[in-house]
Amino acid sequence: MKKILGLCLVAIAMTSCSDDNENIKDTPTKAKFIENYANIAAANYDDAYTTAATMKTKIDAFLATPTEETHKAAQNAWLYARDFYGQTEAFRAANGPIDNEDLGSIDGILNTEGRINAWPLDEGFIDYVSDNKGGAVQNGLIGDANFALTEASIIGKNEFNNLADNVATGWHAIEFLLWGQDLNYNPTTHKQDNYAAAGQRGYTDYTTANFAERRKQYLQIVTNLLINDLNDLRNTWAIGGLYRTAFAKLNEATALKNILNGVGFISNGEIALERIIPAVEEGQENEHSCFSDNTNQDMWANVNGINNVIIGSYKRADGTKISGVSLTAITKTLNIEISTNLETKAQTTLNKLDALLALNKTFDEIISQETLTSNGPAIQLSNALKSQGVAIAEVATTLGVSITID
Amino acid sequence: MKNNIFFITILFILISCSKDDDVYKPVEFEYELGEENLVSELSIEAFNADKAFGRGIPSLSNLQSSFFGIGDAMFNQSWVSSPATTTSRDGLGPIFNARACSACHLNDGRGEPILETGASSKGLLIRLSTGNSVTTGPIGHGTYGGQLQDRSNLGLKKEASIQVVFSYIKGTYADGSTYELRKPNYTIINENYGSLVGVQTSPRIGQQLIGLGFIDALSEASILENADPNDTNNDGISGRANYVWNVKKDKLTIGKFGWKSNQPTLNQQVAGAFNGDMGLTTSIFPDENCPDGVDCSQLFNGNNPGENVEVPDKQFSRIALYMAAISVPKRRNYKEEAVLKGKKHFRDLKCVSCHVDNFTTGANEILSQINNIKISPFSDFLLHDMGDELADNRADFLANGNEWRTQPLWGLGLIEAVNGHTFLLHDGRARNIEEAILWHNGEAESSKESFKQKTKTEREELLQYLNSL
Numbered sequence: 001m002k003k004i005l006g007l008c009l010v011a012i013a014m015t016s017c018s019d020d021n022e023n024i025k026d027t028p029t030k031a032k033f034i035e036n037y038a039n040i041a042a043a044n045y046d047d048a049y050t051t052a053a054t055m056k057t058k059i060d061a062f063l064a065t066p067t068e069e070t071h072k073a074a075q076n077a078w079l080y081a082r083d084f085y086g087q088t089e090a091f092r093a094a095n096g097p098i099d100n101e102d103l104g105s106i107d108g109i110l111n112t113e114g115r116i117n118a119w120p121l122d123e124g125f126i127d128y129v130s131d132n133k134g135g136a137v138q139n140g141l142i143g144d145a146n147f148a149l150t151e152a153s154i155i156g157k158n159e160f161n162n163l164a165d166n167v168a169t170g171w172h173a174i175e176f177l178l179w180g181q182d183l184n185y186n187p188t189t190h191k192q193d194n195y196a197a198a199g200q201r202g203y204t205d206y207t208t209a210n211f212a213e214r215r216k217q218y219l220q221i222v223t224n225l226l227i228n229d230l231n232d233l234r235n236t237w238a239i240g241g242l243y244r245t246a247f248a249k250l251n252e253a254t255a256l257k258n259i260l261n262g263v264g265f266i267s268n269g270e271i272a273l274e275r276i277i278p279a280v281e282e283g284q285e286n287e288h289s290c291f292s293d294n295t296n297q298d299m300w301a302n303v304n305g306i307n308n309v310i311i312g313s314y315k316r317a318d319g320t321k322i323s324g325v326s327l328t329a330i331t332k333t334l335n336i337e338i339s340t341n342l343e344t345k346a347q348t349t350l351n352k353l354d355a356l357l358a359l360n361k362t363f364d365e366i367i368s369q370e371t372l373t374s375n376g377p378a379i380q381l382s383n384a385l386k387s388q389g390v391a392i393a394e395v396a397t398t399l400g401v402s403i404t405i406d
Numbered sequence: 407m408k409n410n411i412f413f414i415t416i417l418f419i420l421i422s423c424s425k426d427d428d429v430y431k432p433v434e435f436e437y438e439l440g441e442e443n444l445v446s447e448l449s450i451e452a453f454n455a456d457k458a459f460g461r462g463i464p465s466l467s468n469l470q471s472s473f474f475g476i477g478d479a480m481f482n483q484s485w486v487s488s489p490a491t492t493t494s495r496d497g498l499g500p501i502f503n504a505r506a507c508s509a510c511h512l513n514d515g516r517g518e519p520i521l522e523t524g525a526s527s528k529g530l531l532i533r534l535s536t537g538n539s540v541t542t543g544p545i546g547h548g549t550y551g552g553q554l555q556d557r558s559n560l561g562l563k564k565e566a567s568i569q570v571v572f573s574y575i576k577g578t579y580a581d582g583s584t585y586e587l588r589k590p591n592y593t594i595i596n597e598n599y600g601s602l603v604g605v606q607t608s609p610r611i612g613q614q615l616i617g618l619g620f621i622d623a624l625s626e627a628s629i630l631e632n633a634d635p636n637d638t639n640n641d642g643i644s645g646r647a648n649y650v651w652n653v654k655k656d657k658l659t660i661g662k663f664g665w666k667s668n669q670p671t672l673n674q675q676v677a678g679a680f681n682g683d684m685g686l687t688t689s690i691f692p693d694e695n696c697p698d699g700v701d702c703s704q705l706f707n708g709n710n711p712g713e714n715v716e717v718p719d720k721q722f723s724r725i726a727l728y729m730a731a732i733s734v735p736k737r738r739n740y741k742e743e744a745v746l747k748g749k750k751h752f753r754d755l756k757c758v759s760c761h762v763d764n765f766t767t768g769a770n771e772i773l774s775q776i777n778n779i780k781i782s783p784f785s786d787f788l789l790h791d792m793g794d795e796l797a798d799n800r801a802d803f804l805a806n807g808n809e810w811r812t813q814p815l816w817g818l819g820l821i822e823a824v825n826g827h828t829f830l831l832h833d834g835r836a837r838n839i840e841e842a843i844l845w846h847n848g849e850a851e852s853s854k855e856s857f858k859q860k861t862k863t864e865r866e867e868l869l870q871y872l873n874s875l
Contacts, residue, residue, distance in 0.1 A: 093456075120495050122486035122505075125560065129489055137489060137706070139560045261454060273475025274482070281476050282494035282721065372472050386471075404457040406474075 028329035030399065033312065034255045036324030038247055040314040041096075042237040044088050044305070047317040049234040051081035052227055059174075059223050063216050066206035075178050079294055082171065084317055085117070085230070086301020090309050093270070094262030097236045097243040108236040108243030112229045114170075115155065119288060121172045123181060125157075127215065130183055141168065142214045149217045151225055169222045172289070177219045179291040180205070184364065195365035198293035257401040260327075260392055263309045264405040267349075268389025271302050273406065276382040280367045287363050295363035296356065299381065303353045306388070310346045331395045338391075338398045345391040349384040356381050435746040442737040444782045444816045444875070445620055448775070452735035455823035459514040459616050462731040465775045470727065477728020480721070481507045481514070485684055487559045488706035497708020497716030499685040500562050501555035501697050503531050507725075510612035510683065514732060515824035517612030519590060519834030523569040527556065529612035530834065531683065532568060532592060534605050538801035541658065543651055543668070544606075549599050549698040553682045554607075562700065563598040568609075577844065580859045587844060589795070590835050599698045608798040609833040610665050614824070616817045618663070619730030620781050622672040623770035626660045632762055632786040643759050643849045645788035648811075650803045653677075653690050658803075662787050665832045666805040672772075673726055680717055687715040688722055723772075730772040734781075734816050739874045748871025751864055755853045760812045762786040784815035784875060793847025796831070808848060819873030839872050840865070 055077035062070040092099050092113060099113035100106070123129055128138040141147050141157065157168045180201025186194035206212050206219075236243040247255065279286045279295075287295040308314040312326030328346075331339035356377045359366060363378070370376035389405040396403045443449040448465065452458035462474045484505040485498040504510050510517045510529035517529015532554040535544035546552035550565055558564040575587045592609045594602050626647075635646035648661035652670040661667035669675040677690035685695050686708070692715050696702035708716035717725075739745050752758060761784040770776045789809040799807035810832060818839065822828045828838045836842035846854040857865065 118484075120483055120486060122484065122490065122498075124487050124490055131706070132489055139487070141560075144560070257453075265457075269475075269478075273471070274479040277472045278476045278479040278494075281472075281724070286494050372469065382472075383468075402451065402453045404451075404454045404461065406457070406461055406471075 028325045028333055030252050030256060030330055032325040033327060033330045034252065034259065035248075036312050036322075036326075037259050037309060038237070038244060039322050039324065040308055040312075041088070041091050042234075042239065042241075042244065043314055043316055043322045044084065044091070044308070045230070045234045045237045047084040048081070048088050049227070049230040051077075051084045051317055052230050055081045056223050056227050059178075059219065062203075063206065063220055066203045068203055071178070071203040071206075075292070078171075078174060078178060079292065079297065082289070082294060083297060083301050085171065086298050087305030087308060087314070088233075089117075089270070089302050090263050090266055090305035092262060093265040095258040096247075096262070097233060106243065106246045108241060108246055110229070110232050110236065112232065116170045116226060116229050117172070118170055119172050120286070120290075121176055122168075123176050123291075126168060126173060126176060126218065127211075130181055138210070142211050142218050145214070149214060149221060151221050154218070154221055155225070169225055171226065172291070173222045174219065174226065175289060175291045175294075177201075177215065177222070182291050182293060182364070195293075195362050195368065198362075199291040253401055256399055257396070257403060259309065260396040260399070260401065261403040261405075263306050264389050264392035264396065264403050266302070267306050267385045267392060268405040271299070271306075272382040272385035272389065276378055276385070277372065279363070280370045280376075280378050280382075281372055283367075287367065290364070293362045293364065296366075299353060299363070300357065303349055303381075303385070307346055307350060310342065310392075327392075327395060331398055335398045338394050342388075342391040342395050345384070345388040349381070349388045352377070352381040352384040435743070435750060437741045437746065441782075442740045444734045444737065445617060445776075446780050448733055448779060449736045450733040452738070452820055452823075455820075456513045458735050458820045458824050459614050459732065459817060461733055461735075462728075463619075463733045463773070463775060466731060470731070470773070473724045473727045474731055476724040477726070480725045481511075481728060485686065485708075488708045493708075493710055494721065497686050499557075499559035500700065500702060500705055501558045501565055501695060502685040503527065503553075503555055503557060503683045504529075505684065507679070507684075511615050513824045514615045516614045516821050516827075516829070517834070518825070518827055519609075519611060519829055520568055520570050520592070523571075523595075524567065527568070530568070530609055531556075531612075532594065533608040533610060533800065534602070535800060536605060538803070540804055541651075543803050544801065547602065547605050550602060550605070551695060554594060554602075555682075555685070555695070558697075562697065565599055565697065566594045566597040566602065569593045569595045577858075579862075579865075581861060583862060585840070585844060587841055588835060588837060590833055592833070606800040608665075608800040611829070611832060611834040613665075613813075614817055614821060615729060616732055617734040617781070617783060617814065618672050618675075618732065619770055619773055619776050620734070620767050620779065621662055621783065621787065621814070622730060622772075623767035623776050623779075624662065624765060624787070625768035628765055628768065629660060629662070629787050633788055641756070641759065642852055643756075643790070645760065645786055645790055645812075645849075646804070648789055648802070648804045661803065661811075665810060666802040667787060667789060667811040668802045668805065672729055673722075676726060676729055677722070686717050688717045689715055689719055727772055730770065730776070735820055737874050738819065739870070742870070742874075744867045744870045745874045746871075747864075748867040748869070748874075751860065751868040752871055755856050755868070757853055758784075759853075760786050760788070760790055760850070761815050762812075782816065784818075785812040787811060790850070791848035792845075792850060795847055796845055798832070815872065815875050818875045839869055843868075 058074040058077040062074040097108050097110045100109045100111055125140055127140045127142045128136045131137045154168050179199030182199045184192045184194050206216055235241050275288055288298045289295045310327045313323035315321050328339045328343050366378050370378050393403055393405050448463040450461045466474055483495060486496050487498050488496040490496040519530050520527055534547045534550050534552055534554055536547055537545040544552060555565045556567060571591045573589050578584050633645050633647055635644055637644045648667040649658040650661040650668050650670050652659040653674055659670045661670055663669040663675040674690055677688040680686040680688055681691040681695060687694055694702045763782040763784050765781050767776055767779045789805050789811055791808045792810050797808040801807055830836040830842040836845055843857055
């Protein structure tokens with residue numbers, strides 16, 4: 001929470017200074033909206049890379065000298081970088097480079113989403129896990145001395161052949177290696193009800209513990225891989241980049257359809273339906289960033305990433321702002337009612353997010369107190385995201401394209 | 407051809423009587439109102455390839471759509487080995503074929519055959535048996551059971567690997583153009599739990615998952631209406647129902663799902679896939695699939711406290727709703743002249759005798775919205791002798807080694823968009839729809855031969871029609 005407030009303050013300061021630079025008086029056209037989307041995507045992926053690169057330097061420092069301090073610094077850098085990657089999820093499901101499987105059609109397609117953010121993680125496939133009786137089980141790749149730890153061998157194990165397979169890389173693998181399992185263990189009651197605590201992995205896992213050297217190697221490899229994948233995404237979206245160039249050549253209807261299909265689906269299908277609702281129904285640990293207890297912040301990043309496209313504005317890591325023609329502005333030129341509806345639904349979504357964050361509880365605790373029909377804060381956020389998805393689909397129809405939001 | 411001439415004569419008479427004979431168009435070329443909606447008003451638009459097969463019927467309630475989302479997540483996400491923090495996704499294995507439903511049915515679509523030895527499967531598995539009982543079904547191998555699991559949890563050996571060798575068969579159309587069919591020969595190698603020599607095998611591809619709730623809702627009587635086991639109408643096509651073990655009802659009931667109609671209900675089909683393909687237990691199939699010589703009671707399983715199966719009934723009901731709710735995409739290009747001509751060829755060639763396009767659903771216990779809906783699955787869900795070349799020579803309840811269930815053709819033309827391939831038939835041998843037609847033998851022999859007599863243009867029109875489904 002502190003971090004968000006900090007960002008907001010910086011943003012307010014920056015916004016006050018930069019109002020004059022905004023082209024809000026531009027006549028809203030579809031072409032300008034599409035161009036602004038590309039500017040936002042490029043800036044967001046650039047931030048995702050640079051903040052993750054900072055994380056890498058912290059992880060490198062931790063691996064060079066594992067101490068409580070360097071460990072904590074690496075964890076904090078993960079949490080910070082995650083905010084920027086989380087916002088880029090709005091650019092998924094948009095026929096873009098991140099998750100398009102059709103390798104032949106457009107230059108710059110990477111299809112690395114599975115390597116970057118696949119979930120749930122088969123944590124026992126990577127390293128030791130609790131046996132729920134106070135001991136540990138080591139069946140993972142780190143404990144298998146016969147498995148040569150190389151980038152190629154680990155990629156080979158991750159979502160092999162593009163199947164939803166063993167998840168061995170990406171944000172959540174690094175998260176697991178930094179935090180360990182979040183068992184919510186309460187040492188006083190011996191119950192699993194201590195939601196305030198995240199994963200309790202100690203830095204000694206990288207010094208004196210079994211397989212410490214192999215654990216170091218593994219963390220180093222998956223961190224480097226993530227950085228390389230994010231760098232590829234940044235480069236392909238940058239001006240002159242392969243995908244940016246291909247995107248600029250798309251006809252207007254195709255570009256609009258891709259953009260809106262992305263935010264519509266991510267809002268309704270992915271976040272509301274696939275991430276929040278199953279977590280509410282299926283238990284406390286069916287949450288995205290379960291090891292670090294960062295799922296609230298994932299929600300913040302995902303909701304804001306979608307909102308960035310709707311309002312046509314993105315706040316960069318350095319505090320500057322990218323803004324231009326918004327989705328609501330181009331819709332308003334055709335149908336004020338439909339546009340206002342999206343504005344309302346987007347605002348409601350932000351309000352429900354704020355209400356969830358204001359609880360000051362971890363996501364696992366929040367969902368432990370909810371059911372699908374109890375209308376708690378997580379379900380209310382899910383419902384708001386669903387309605388926002390429907391509103392985006394209506395906007396798409398108004399703009400002359402059809403999208404799929406479930 | 408006789409029928410055709412007769413028909414044209416009638417048309418001619420009719421046209422002569424009509425006044426505006428300059429707008430003459432044979433009636434069978436015409437678009438029939440609503441024919442693009444294969445499940446009536448519950449059909450969906452296929453805007454995006456990756457979601458063309460994965461969208462629910464439009465009338466789900468808010469709570470149902472939540473269940474749909476939960477089922478969708480369960481379908482797409484990988485299951486993990488126990489113990490794990492993701493308590494609702496653990497219990498995988500000990501031996502398995504895939505970690506997620508979506509691994510064999512990517513985007514709710516169709517699996518792929520193995521194209522080279524050692525390649526990881528994207529939806530092909532091999533069934534095993536040492537015999538068959540018409541009342542209890544195929545008799546599994548003593549050690550390997552009824553299905554070969556080619557993957558395992560860390561620390562355990564997978565059962566074996568799959569080897570493939572292709573042979574090629576050349577053929578000629580009446581117009582002199584030639585074609586080539588590719589026949590795979592799958593064998594099992596590197597058996598880790600003893601030799602499988604002499605065991606009956608049947609390779610099978612994961613099918614696309616559209617419209618399953620509608621099939622589940624078909625009454626036994628509506629399926630039997632098309633059955634003609636003794637070919638009393640002498641059209642060369644018999645068609646008989648399979649009766650298979652229904653675990654919940656504890657008796658034999660009509661089979662509807664699977665390549666040999668060997669599963670009676672959607673729930674049992676899903677529970678069977680959980681158990682055989684992923685090593686997950688349910689109340690329908692509560693026994694862990696355990697390799698020989700391994701004491702599975704000593705391994706971790708995914709049972710949560712107070713539960714005795716890895717996918718408890720409540721969780722199972724969500725994926726069951728998801729499966730039942732997946733709708734069928736509307737047809738495309740249904741008014742194009744070539745497609746309409748292709749529709750006529752489809753009828754003339756008697757394809758429609760087995761690929762039946764006219765059913766009305768009965769009652770569905772999961773989703774009442776799909777009760778009493780007119781549907782066009784293009785299947786009779788009956789068993790037909792498809793000839794020796796396609797045979798797996800492995801009996802399955804009443805199905806013999808030559809018999810296969812008619813495949814529903816709805817969604818056929820979207821497989822390429824959804825899955826990036828056009829491999830068809832039970833083992834994925836056909837590389838496209840044309841090859842699939844050419845593999846038809848047995849009861850379909852005369853239809854296939856008539857197809858080979860058609861001109862290239864006519865053959866193309868038929869393919870365009872099939873691709874529009």
